[in-house]
Amino acid sequence: MSIFQREREIITRNEFVDNFDFIEIEEFIKSADKNLFISHHFKYSNKMLVQPRGGFPTYEKVFKLYEEFLQAGVDVLPLTIDSNTRLNDYATAGKMLALSEEDDVDMLNGYPLINHGYRTTRKMMTHFNKPVSLRHGTPDARLLVEMALASGIFEIEGGPITYLLPYSKNFPLDKAFLYWKYVEKLCALYSTYNEPINRESFGPLSATLQPPVIVIVIQLIEMLLSLEEGVKSFSVSFSQSGSMIQDIVTANVLMKMAHRYATEFGYGDADIHLVYHQWMGAFPYNKEYSDALITASTVIASMVKADKIITKTRNEAFGIPTKEANARAVASVQYTLKTLKGLPVVKDEEEEEHLETMVKDIMEAVFNDSADTLWRKVFNSIKNGIIEIPFSPHIINANEVITARDPDGNIRIYERGKLPISDRCFEYEKSQIKIEKGSSVVEKIIKDIGIML
Amino acid sequence: MKIQNMPKVLFDVGSTYFKVYEEGQISHYFRDFTIPIYQDLKNKCHKTIESHTPEEIWICSSANGGLSTLIIGSSHSFSLKYTVNTAFNSGINIIDTMLYSDIDTANPPIEKIDVVIITGGIDGVKDIFDSRLFEYLKKVTYNHIVYAGSKDNIEYLSNHIENLVILDNILDNRLKINEKALKQYLTDLYQKDIMAREDIKPLYQITANQIYPTPYIVNLSLPYISESLDVADPFIVIDIGGATTDIHYSTDLINDNITGEGGYDRLVFKKLGVYKSRESLIFTAKRNEYVYELLNYLGVTEDIFDSNSKEAVKFLMQLAIFLVLYKVSRHHGEYIELKLDILNSVVLTGGISKVLSEEDAVIIVKFFYKKLLNFHNTPDIVIDRNYEIWTYGMKHLHKKDKT
Amino acid sequence: MRVVTGVVGNDVHVVANRLIEISLKERGFDVYNLGVNTYLEEFLDALIETDAELLLISSLNGEAEGWCRNLKALKSKYNFRSNPLFVIGGNLGVGEMDPDALIPKFKAYGFDLVYHQKDLNESLDEVEEVLKQRIEV
Numbered sequence: 001m002s003i004f005q006r007e008r009e010i011i012t013r014n015e016f017v018d019n020f021d022f023i024e025i026e027e028f029i030k031s032a033d034k035n036l037f038i039s040h041h042f043k044y045s046n047k048m049l050v051q052p053r054g055g056f057p058t059y060e061k062v063f064k065l066y067e068e069f070l071q072a073g074v075d076v077l078p079l080t081i082d083s084n085t086r087l088n089d090y091a092t093a094g095k096m097l098a099l100s101e102e103d104d105v106d107m108l109n110g111y112p113l114i115n116h117g118y119r120t121t122r123k124m125m126t127h128f129n130k131p132v133s134l135r136h137g138t139p140d141a142r143l144l145v146e147m148a149l150a151s152g153i154f155e156i157e158g159g160p161i162t163y164l165l166p167y168s169k170n171f172p173l174d175k176a177f178l179y180w181k182y183v184e185k186l187c188a189l190y191s192t193y194n195e196p197i198n199r200e201s202f203g204p205l206s207a208t209l210q211p212p213v214i215v216i217v218i219q220l221i222e223m224l225l226s227l228e229e230g231v232k233s234f235s236v237s238f239s240q241s242g243s244m245i246q247d248i249v250t251a252n253v254l255m256k257m258a259h260r261y262a263t264e265f266g267y268g269d270a271d272i273h274l275v276y277h278q279w280m281g282a283f284p285y286n287k288e289y290s291d292a293l294i295t296a297s298t299v300i301a302s303m304v305k306a307d308k309i310i311t312k313t314r315n316e317a318f319g320i321p322t323k324e325a326n327a328r329a330v331a332s333v334q335y336t337l338k339t340l341k342g343l344p345v346v347k348d349e350e351e352e353e354h355l356e357t358m359v360k361d362i363m364e365a366v367f368n369d370s371a372d373t374l375w376r377k378v379f380n381s382i383k384n385g386i387i388e389i390p391f392s393p394h395i396i397n398a399n400e401v402i403t404a405r406d407p408d409g410n411i412r413i414y415e416r417g418k419l420p421i422s423d424r425c426f427e428y429e430k431s432q433i434k435i436e437k438g439s440s441v442v443e444k445i446i447k448d449i450g451i452m453l
Numbered sequence: 454m455k456i457q458n459m460p461k462v463l464f465d466v467g468s469t470y471f472k473v474y475e476e477g478q479i480s481h482y483f484r485d486f487t488i489p490i491y492q493d494l495k496n497k498c499h500k501t502i503e504s505h506t507p508e509e510i511w512i513c514s515s516a517n518g519g520l521s522t523l524i525i526g527s528s529h530s531f532s533l534k535y536t537v538n539t540a541f542n543s544g545i546n547i548i549d550t551m552l553y554s555d556i557d558t559a560n561p562p563i564e565k566i567d568v569v570i571i572t573g574g575i576d577g578v579k580d581i582f583d584s585r586l587f588e589y590l591k592k593v594t595y596n597h598i599v600y601a602g603s604k605d606n607i608e609y610l611s612n613h614i615e616n617l618v619i620l621d622n623i624l625d626n627r628l629k630i631n632e633k634a635l636k637q638y639l640t641d642l643y644q645k646d647i648m649a650r651e652d653i654k655p656l657y658q659i660t661a662n663q664i665y666p667t668p669y670i671v672n673l674s675l676p677y678i679s680e681s682l683d684v685a686d687p688f689i690v691i692d693i694g695g696a697t698t699d700i701h702y703s704t705d706l707i708n709d710n711i712t713g714e715g716g717y718d719r720l721v722f723k724k725l726g727v728y729k730s731r732e733s734l735i736f737t738a739k740r741n742e743y744v745y746e747l748l749n750y751l752g753v754t755e756d757i758f759d760s761n762s763k764e765a766v767k768f769l770m771q772l773a774i775f776l777v778l779y780k781v782s783r784h785h786g787e788y789i790e791l792k793l794d795i796l797n798s799v800v801l802t803g804g805i806s807k808v809l810s811e812e813d814a815v816i817i818v819k820f821f822y823k824k825l826l827n828f829h830n831t832p833d834i835v836i837d838r839n840y841e842i843w844t845y846g847m848k849h850l851h852k853k854d855k856t
Numbered sequence: 857m858r859v860v861t862g863v864v865g866n867d868v869h870v871v872a873n874r875l876i877e878i879s880l881k882e883r884g885f886d887v888y889n890l891g892v893n894t895y896l897e898e899f900l901d902a903l904i905e906t907d908a909e910l911l912l913i914s915s916l917n918g919e920a921e922g923w924c925r926n927l928k929a930l931k932s933k934y935n936f937r938s939n940p941l942f943v944i945g946g947n948l949g950v951g952e953m954d955p956d957a958l959i960p961k962f963k964a965y966g967f968d969l970v971y972h973q974k975d976l977n978e979s980l981d982e983v984e985e986v987l988k989q990r991i992e993v
Contacts, residue, residue: 003679010797015830088795169893172704174716264889321769393870393892396712402878442879530903554935578907628888629903
């Protein structure tokens with residue numbers, strides 16, 4: 001038995017797992033309907049796929065949510081996992097699930113997949129027969145992903161960097177890389193049974209003034225780490241920045257570089273997709289304004305030629321949305337997409353070249369690290385501040401980079417910290433930011449964060 | 454850059470027996486205490502030694518019983534914590550700590566200390582220490598003394614402490630750990646200590662490589678463990694010896710703000726051995742709130758504490774496993790707290806692997822998980838029967854030294 | 857001048873924390889930012905390790921009281937060489953509480969300056985003023 005299979009046996013033998021049947025699961029995936037695989041839809045669909053966010057503690061509530069989504073014309077269903085499960089605390093998740101079932105009050109902010117188990121969850125997934133995307137935020141998602149794939153959930157979001165640095169203060173990054181390596185291997189293995197399992201990176205990061213260069217570098221790295229293990233279908237993603245042209249530039253550079261690095265590393269046969277997240281920052285309290293923001297996001301998603309859009313709701317400023325509000329957003333986005341015909345092709349080649357140069361500079365520095373594996377090179381690069389995420393709570397994050405908007409709303413680098421970008425690029429970035437006389441940098445940043453309020 | 458030789462023969466020279474690894478095979482030999490280690494080794498393995506060059510032979514050893522330290526630091530959350538963590542990972546066995554603000558009431562250790570480590574403050578911070586430190590140090594007997602604190606105290610301390618070795622500050626200017634210099638110093642010191650011991654010194658006639666502390670090597674081995682044993686992260690390794698009990702744990706089992714990178718940290722319980730510290734093991738056990746349930750569960754009576762039977766040794770080992778788990782669980786605040794609910798594997802090694810059966814180990818771990826976590830299942834339990842874990846790290850040493 | 861800062865307790869407001877760090881740096885402080893989810897002991901230990909003249913604790917989720925109630929007892933165990941100024945600010949209470957009662961309460965816990973739902977820049981101006989007076993005295 002391979003080391004990997006032995007590890008799988010141990011991981012799935014758990015207090016909270018009821019007899020994990022590898023053979024039965026393999027048969028299920030081999031004979032699973034193609035409609036369950038988002039990779040299949042990416043291949044044959046000629047429209048942008050629409051996916052909302054959402055998850056509830058109980059089976060019944062998720063079932064009803066999915067019914068609502070289906071009526072609204074959803075393309076991809078989400079399954080958001082609760083925060084106890086994300087921390088591998090299945091005991092608490094189980095207790096809270098029991099309370100939620102008894103009293104009809106949601107004691108969890110998502111679906112505790114481990115406690116429900118794959119046999120139950122699979123019933124729902126096969127009933128709706130739609131592709132489902134697993135949304136979580138777990139550094140050690142080995143068991144969770146085993147459970148998801150066994151349930152018929154064939155898209156897995158996240159990655160060792162994007163699901164760690166924005167969420168955790170001290171979970172060891174080196175462990176996160178190793179745990180995600182397992183996830184990639186598993187997705188690669190299951191991809192050989194039927195249609196490929198799709199992996200998706202989480203580009204929004206901490207969703208606060210993230211400079212495109214950092215987003216792109218991290219997307220490329222997580223893509224390479226995944227393809228390296230044999231994954232054949234991968235989505236890079238990013239979220240609305242606040243400037244349409246910046247989003248277009250980001251999308252073009254991201255896709256170009258993704259294809260280039262994939263080919264260069266020998267993974268040219270993998271399918272790469274682009275996912276666009278509607279505005280991930282603070283939403284207005286006015287629900288009509290929120291509707292307008294969502295529509296504007298949808299237009300940009302079309303302009304950047306996203307393969308999938310992940311939607312928000314008009315209730316965003318008020319906490320977890322009701323299933324009705326959530327479904328309404330899906331219907332409205334689908335409608336907007338239908339109205340968007342004959343879009344112009346817009347390009348800014350100078351900005352693309354500038355962004356590409358910065359991306360290459362950082363990627364080069366990562367590859368030049370002396371470690372012998374890619375993940376260790378990336379680990380060292382994060383430890384040295386060659387890569388950092390603005391507004392990460394993690395102790396390993398350098399916290400030196402400062403970003404702000406230029407007058408057109410583009411996110412620019414104000415302090416570069418240890419990012420290995422050239423003086424020329426950095427001077428250009430910084431010179432774009434105009435801070436009013438008498439105003440402080442912090443006042444400017446606060447304004448720039450809250451542009452949609 | 455130091456290009457090392459591929460290791461062909463590995464020795465682990467312990468205090469009661471030594472192990473030899475050659476061409477994928479491990480052999481164990483009980484020490485003959487009537488002759489020096491070197492002679493003993495030559496007698497038993499002369500073929501192996503003669504057929505290899507000193508460059509091809511690599512040795513780790515714990516035969517000096519490990520080093521003892523006294524760490525003096527200025528805060529629990531930073532200087533003390535980082536220094537203790539580094540010392541354990543460097544293979545130090547006995548660690549006493551003193552928070553500097555407690556200096557007026559602290560009792561100096563009675564035993565002779567191998568190395569005193571003084572630390573505290575980021576660079577730029579002055580006047581952390583005063584004459585009370587020198588008065589205190591007069592009451593401590595030690596062989597070596599090092600300083601790994603703020604640069605701005607170096608002059609003052611050097612003027613008052615003889616032979617003070619100065620290292621890089623363990624705190625960097627963001628209050629993060631900077632352990633490299635101290636780790637290097639402590640492993641070098643270990644080597645010097647071994648070289649100074651008359652009985653071990655001759656070992657350098659058969660190897661051209663540095664002799665490393667065994668616990669340090671075990672720690673280096675852990676990233677490779679799943680290549681040979683059925684073990685999945687996060688796991689702990691419990692090494693129950695005659696005098697001390699070592700535990701190595703995956704760093705994601707602890708909720709701590711240390712940015713280390715080895716993946717595994719180590720901790721030693723100095724009074725939980727089954728032979729030399731048998732008395733204190735029993736003393737600790739008798740005060741444990743679960744002891745009577747445990748005796749009952751294992752079907753033995755209290756008399757077993759006074760017995761020297763084979764069964765009693767087995768029982769003491771089970772007891773040691775229970776107490777180690779108890780001491781690192783959230784029910785006990787004294788040591789670190791490990792998230793035992795997410796543990797996937799428990800690896801047992803050391804003398805224990807000769808005595809305990811799989812079943813004996815499972816029984817005791819099951820009791821712990823049932824009683825303290827209310828779990829019906831336990832993590833996977835693996836016994837390192839061959840006592841081979843140390844070899845994984847040894848095989849990678851030559852790669853490590855290249856950078 | 858050195859300052860230790862961070863967000864107390866189980867509070868993950870990283871944006872506010874980072875903005876405070878940037879503000880303090882802009883004002884010329886050497887900042888030791890312990891980040892989110894920081895415990896009281898860690899703040900006091902950091903003061904010892906850095907000799908900072910200022911401790912600036914922030915709390916955004918309204919749970920500061922539970923975490924800071926023990927400050928006085930804890931402080932008495934430390935011997936600060938730098939006589940630091942203890943400041944707390946942010947959103948210090950939740951729900952129906954009387955905001956006027958908050959300030960004396962936190963002062964009784966051992967804080968020198970307390971800011972509840974106040975503007976960051978104005979508060980920091982005042983903190984700097986108090987620090988300046990202290991040095992002159």
